[in-house]
């Protein structure tokens with residue numbers, strides 16, 4: 001599995017990280033979440049998050065949910081200035097570890113069928129297409145459901 005060469009700390013987000021997470025979300029995602037949605041996330045609803053920090057600053061985050069059939073990655077985003085350094089792969093790997101501890105065997109997520117970059121990223125990590133959903137984002141765009149057995153992650 002790809003590992004980053006720069007020093008990155010992975011941790012659960014604190015309240016202080018919220019501004020950076022929202023900024024990266026708005027900068028990176030075609031369908032960003034709202035501040036209200038983020039504030040309401042809670043392990044009580046089986047929602048979890050991890051941040052990646054470089055020199056004490058948040059440079060990436062992942063938000064995932066525990067579901068009966070496995071872990072579902074709701075959002076993954078790396079700050080534009082820090083892409084291509086292995087940080088996204090590291091967050092996927094750390095989430096996979098956490099899911100295994102929770103007894104989950106599979107990881108799933110949706111990507112836009114238009115987002116060939118993200119699709120290449122996940123395909124290189126062993127994710128495979130499991131389904132397609134029309135109008136998943138409510139704007140006519142199709143989503144691809146990707147799935148990987150955690151043991152097979154590259």
Ligand SMILES: CC(C)(COP(=O)(O)OP(=O)(O)OC[C@H]1O[C@@H](n2cnc3c(N)ncnc32)[C@H](O)[C@@H]1OP(=O)(O)O)[C@@H](O)C(=O)NCCC(=O)NCCS
Nearest residue numbers: 028076077078083084085086087088089117118120121124
């Ligand atoms: C997709 C994303 C999470 C990848 O994170 P990252 O830290 O840049 O990825 P890594 O450095 O771990 O891995 C880079 C690998 O992914 C590939 N990759 C990543 N983004 C890519 C893109 N837009 N086009 C083509 N390849 C891409 C790189 O070629 C590289 O491949 P390699 O491992 O074979 O060398 C990050 O680019 C990002 O936040 N993009 C915007 C938001 C997004 O698309 N999120 C995912 C949709 S849910």
